[in-house]
Amino acid sequence: MEGNVLLATLVLLAAAVALAPLAKWAGLSTIIGYLAAGVPIGPYGLGLISDSATIQQIADLGIVMMLFLIGLELHPAELWRMRHKVLGLGLTQMLGTSAILMVVAFLLGLSWQMALIVGLALAMSSTAIAMQSVAPRSKR
Incomplete structure (x- = not known):
């Protein structure tokens, strides 16, 4: 193919x-x-x-x-209401997860540049999982 x-x-x-x-x-x-x-x-x-x-x-x-x-x-009004959580907690979660994954990738033998890319990519991919977990709760 x-x-x-x-x-x-x-x-x-x-x-x-x-x-x-x-x-x-x-x-x-x-x-x-x-x-x-x-x-x-x-x-x-x-x-x-x-x-x-x-x-x-x-x-x-x-x-x-x-x-x-x-x-x-996402509704614009709800996004505006959640702006502190999205920017504060979301950014903290993203940076923390990226750092942990970067250290793991670095310990597995990747260069720090590649470990950073892997950490950021895997941390960002959690959006799909998080949205899937939140969706059933918001429909209740």
Whole structure:
């Protein structure tokens, strides 16, 4: 599937549609289902999708869609009301998590520059998990 973004996207969606509900049914997070879908079809599994440029394009689209969905969920008045928590606690959580993950990556042998990138990237990826955890509570 070298370079064929549409076919790669279809394969990813099919795997996600198959495994995410299974994870939810098993009482796990759907994120576990997405991971379980991606590992076997990726370059270290069956190799159905192995072109890094194609994976990057699909990942970029996924990030845009996630940010769009977060934007749909947030009301401007509520965001303004929560501004101190978002900026204060959110920034503290981001920096603290990044620092911890950076130290772990550095101890695993990465340079401090690479460890910083890994720490920041993993800390930022927690947004998807946090929004998924908060969503059921806010609908009560």
